[in-house]
Amino acid sequence: MEKAVEHAIYDTGYGEKPDVSSLLRGELNPTKEMFGSKTYFITDQRGYVYIIEQMAGSFLAENDRRLKLNKTVTTVQWGDHGVIVTTKDGSKYAADYAIVTFSMGVLQDNSIEFVPGLPDWKREAISRVRMAVYTKIYLKFPSKFWDDDANIWYAGERRGYYTVWQNMEAPGLFPSGSHIILVTVVDEEARRVEAQSDQATQAEVMAVLRTMYGAGIPDPTDILVPRWEQDPFFRGSYANWGVGINDEVLHKLQAPVAGRLFFAGDGTGPHFGYLQGAFLEGARVADAIATCVRGGPCEKEYQPPRRGCTCPAAANFDIQATVDDGSCLYTSGGGSIMPFSTSFYLVIFAAFTFNCMV
Ligand SMILES: Cc1cc2nc3c(=O)[nH]c(=O)nc-3n(C[C@H](O)[C@H](O)[C@H](O)COP(=O)(O)OP(=O)(O)OC[C@H]3O[C@@H](n4cnc5c(N)ncnc54)[C@H](O)[C@@H]3O)c2cc1C
Numbered sequence: 217m218e219k220a221v222e223h224a225i226y227d228t229g230y231g232e233k234p235d236v237s238s239l240l241r242g243e244l245n246p247t248k249e250m251f252g253s254k255t256y257f258i259t260d261q262r263g264y265v266y267i268i269e270q271m272a273g274s275f276l277a278e279n280d281r282r283l284k285l286n287k288t289v290t291t292v293q294w295g296d297h298g299v300i301v302t303t304k305d306g307s308k309y310a311a312d313y314a315i316v317t318f319s320m321g322v323l324q325d326n327s328i329e330f331v332p333g334l335p336d337w338k339r340e341a342i343s344r345v346r347m348a349v350y351t352k353i354y355l356k357f358p359s360k361f362w363d364d365d366a367n368i369w370y371a372g373e374r375r376g377y378y379t380v381w382q383n384m385e386a387p388g389l390f391p392s393g394s395h396i397i398l399v400t401v402v403d404e405e406a407r408r409v410e411a412q413s414d415q416a417t418q419a420e421v422m423a424v425l426r427t428m429y430g431a432g433i434p435d436p437t438d439i440l441v442p443r444w445e446q447d448p449f450f451r452g453s454y455a456n457w458g459v460g461i462n463d464e465v466l467h468k469l470q471a472p473v474a475g476r477l478f479f480a481g482d483g484t485g486p487h488f489g490y491l492q493g494a495f496l497e498g499a500r501v502a503d504a505i506a507t508c509v510r511g512g513p514c515e516k517e518y519q520p521p522r523r524g525c526t527c528p529a530a531a532n533f534d535i536q537a538t539v540d541d542g543s544c545l546y547t548s549g550g551g552s553i554m555p556f557s558t559s560f561y562l563v564i565f566a567a568f569t570f571n572c573m574v
Pocket of ligand 1: 290318322328352448449450452453454455480481482483489490492
């Protein structure tokens with residue numbers, strides 16, 4: 217029972233087990249604070265794309281020629297002067313700036329060639345984001361035989377083995393008479409299900425349902441098993457931040473390359489794994505590029521944080537030294553802060569041996 221509860225509450229949220237997920241980022245994920253903890257199951261048949269279409273409609277005309285659909289990017293060539301994107305059909309598109317929003321799974325898969333290759337700091341940060349696999353299996357039956365509750369949990373021996381069920385006929389979801397039930401598997405169970413035939417999955421699901429509701433229940437008339445990890449355009453369902461991701465990794469994920477190639481998506485920001493995370497990250501980089509184009513400051517590249525300033529001279533004078541953007545800040549006994557550039561410091565304390573490493 218304990219395994220089933222933990223799996224239902226944690227694993228099906230993050231798409232992975234707690235032991236591989238970042239506690240810091242996961243538990244401090246600002247999504248719940250900003251948007252509330254209530255979750256909704258959206259059954260609107262217009263789908264996510266409707267939201268995108270409505271937003272795009274505010275700045276794109278009908279059949280706008282600037283919008284290119286069904287183009288597969290194969291190469292992204294970048295440099296100090298701009299970006300050239302090549303697609304599978306041989307078309308080339310040149311731009312001053314580009315925003316990369318492929319999923320982290322696609323970036324990790326190396327199916328898109330970056331010329332030159334992305335810098336090590338960017339590739340290392342990308343490699344740290346985990347791509348969760350979250351598989352919602354829909355089954356349609358000739359009649360409904362399951363509970364009326366919206367959520368039904370099956371506590372079997374094996375962790376995550378067809379544990380989390382949703383009654384799609386619960387109030388507010390599909391119309392009564394749809395006879396559809398949904399079971400969600402994640403992580404290794406999802407990968408296993410993706411690798412086998414739908415018939416094999418159906419047999420497993422029916423064995424569990426017969427344990428729950430008896431041998432007399434009918435077979436389904438239809439089954440839908442998505443395969444997010446096998447899909448070369450996704451390579452997983454959504455981003456999950458693994459153990460060890462900290463602010464520095466976040467900065468690397470968000471930083472542009474050469475001031476030309478910007479990165480956004482559900483894996484680059486603090487709302488990782490959520491649609492609103494992808495949206496907010498898109499807005500962040502669009503704003504950064506717009507600011508640059510309008511003559512404001514331009515984000516260039518990841519800047520490593522200045523490491524500890526070790527200044528023995530500072531210790532000798534009983535003052536605190538911290539490093540801020542290449543300059544040492546010295547706090548005198550009275551508490552006031554005096555900024556000195558390193559060169560100025562050299563002149564003042566030339567008589568002392570010191571080593572201010574930044
Ligand atoms: C089953 C499932 C359930 C989910 N449930 C929720 C939920 O309840 N709430 C929530 O907030 N989020 C949910 N998510 C997550 C949400 O869908 C993602 O966080 C969001 O879609 C990420 O958006 P994105 O733009 O960063 O990446 P994506 O949606 O992955 O978009 C990347 C785009 O890049 C395209 N692409 C990839 N490779 C190429 C190429 N070579 N050339 C051209 N185009 C390419 C892809 O086709 C895709 O359109 C769910 C996801 C899944 C799979």
